[in-house]
Amino acid sequence: MARKSFPLSKVYGLLEPGPVVLVTTARKGRANIMTMSWHTMMEFEPPLVGCVISNRNHSFGMLKATGECVINIPTVELAAQVAACGNTSGRTLDKFRAFGLTPAAASRVKAPLIDECYAALECKVADAKLVAKYCFFILEVVKAWIDPARKNPRTLHHLGKGAFMVAGRTIKLRSRAK
Amino acid sequence: MARKSFPLSKVYGLLEPGPVVLVTTARKGRANIMTMSWHTMMEFEPPLVGCVISNRNHSFGMLKATGECVINIPTVELAAQVAACGNTSGRTLDKFRAFGLTPAAASRVKAPLIDECYAALECKVADAKLVAKYCFFILEVVKAWIDPARKNPRTLHHLGKGAFMVAGRTIKLRSRAK
Numbered sequence: 001m002a003r004k005s006f007p008l009s010k011v012y013g014l015l016e017p018g019p020v021v022l023v024t025t026a027r028k029g030r031a032n033i034m035t036m037s038w039h040t041m042m043e044f045e046p047p048l049v050g051c052v053i054s055n056r057n058h059s060f061g062m063l064k065a066t067g068e069c070v071i072n073i074p075t076v077e078l079a080a081q082v083a084a085c086g087n088t089s090g091r092t093l094d095k096f097r098a099f100g101l102t103p104a105a106a107s108r109v110k111a112p113l114i115d116e117c118y119a120a121l122e123c124k125v126a127d128a129k130l131v132a133k134y135c136f137f138i139l140e141v142v143k144a145w146i147d148p149a150r151k152n153p154r155t156l157h158h159l160g161k162g163a164f165m166v167a168g169r170t171i172k173l174r175s176r177a178k
Numbered sequence: 179m180a181r182k183s184f185p186l187s188k189v190y191g192l193l194e195p196g197p198v199v200l201v202t203t204a205r206k207g208r209a210n211i212m213t214m215s216w217h218t219m220m221e222f223e224p225p226l227v228g229c230v231i232s233n234r235n236h237s238f239g240m241l242k243a244t245g246e247c248v249i250n251i252p253t254v255e256l257a258a259q260v261a262a263c264g265n266t267s268g269r270t271l272d273k274f275r276a277f278g279l280t281p282a283a284a285s286r287v288k289a290p291l292i293d294e295c296y297a298a299l300e301c302k303v304a305d306a307k308l309v310a311k312y313c314f315f316i317l318e319v320v321k322a323w324i325d326p327a328r329k330n331p332r333t334l335h336h337l338g339k340g341a342f343m344v345a346g347r348t349i350k351l352r353s354r355a356k
Binding site for chain 2 (some may be wrong): 006007011017018019035037038039040041042043048051052060076079080082083085086087128129130134136138144154157158159160161162163165166167168169170171172173174176178
């Protein structure tokens with residue numbers, strides 16, 4: 001490769017392109033939605049997901065107080081809503097109503113599913129040891145939902161500053177990986 | 179959405195599609211390469227990356243002993259090598275030689291860059307508190323490299339069991355996100 005030094009401040013744009021997700025929380029009769037890209041699997045089963053939710057976000061306090069959330073996975077059809085949820089705060093806005101998203105009851109947690117998303121993962125906080133230092137929550141997925149009718153979901157993958165890569169074609173390689 | 183219960187054991191395939199990366203380590207004159215999908219950004223600057231490296235992998239001991247690695251980001255042209263690095267162990271194989279990859283000297287760490295990758299992040303372990311329980315390392319990126327000639331890199335995103343999504347088109351949304 002021809003090599004050029006790359007600014008450390010932009011590194012996140014290289015590594016974060018996992019699927020953008022919409023995290024829902026609920027407390028005292030009010031639900032919120034947050035757009036999130038900083039998450040990773042940590043264990044296969046029970047599935048553990050590590051994620052960073054900034055303490056500047058309204059969802060941080062909701063998640064800390066309730067210990068519950070839903071990770072909803074949107075596709076490109078919801079791109080406008082994904083951006084809008086990221087641009088606004090649940091402190092002053094009912095994002096479900098404002099952006100035409102439909103809450104649906106979850107089975108194991110009080111936070112709602114987003115009906116328009118193709119998959120949803122009901123989660124409980126499993127380990128909060130790194131919350132104080134890194135705002136890093138370890139969540140256990142206790143129930144997972146998928147829309148069986150949706151093949152090849154075109155997930156969104158944030159590249160930084162509002163640019164999103166849309167999931168492309170799938171290839172199959174001989175692999176021993178899970 | 180039409181809703182079908184989804185096996186908890188397959189949840190990782192929904193969430194892990196961040197870019198597959200090749201992690202290099204070096205110790206006592208020997209270098210190794212590991213294929214990894216379980217990583218997340220944790221801080222913008224200095225960039226912190228959290229990642230899970232199983233203690234069954236040869237790279238786990240190398241990283242723990244040296245505190246250094248390089249996260250190399252491959253594109254679809256390297257798909258065969260990405261799979262091959264994931265299917266084999268550095269305990270018994272020199273993966274650079276076996277798979278025709280070229281080591282190049284890094285600037286801040288002893289682990290090598292992979293010359294064929296379009297980006298490379300030199301990392302030092304910043305926090306090992308969750309290594310014992312989750313094999314979770316928090317890395318600080320101390321130097322980042324990118325190939326300025328490579329536009330729209332077609333990164334690979336593992337979907338489970340050797341299926342990889344190839345990065346598709348990019349869309350731009352009005353966003354306040356970094």
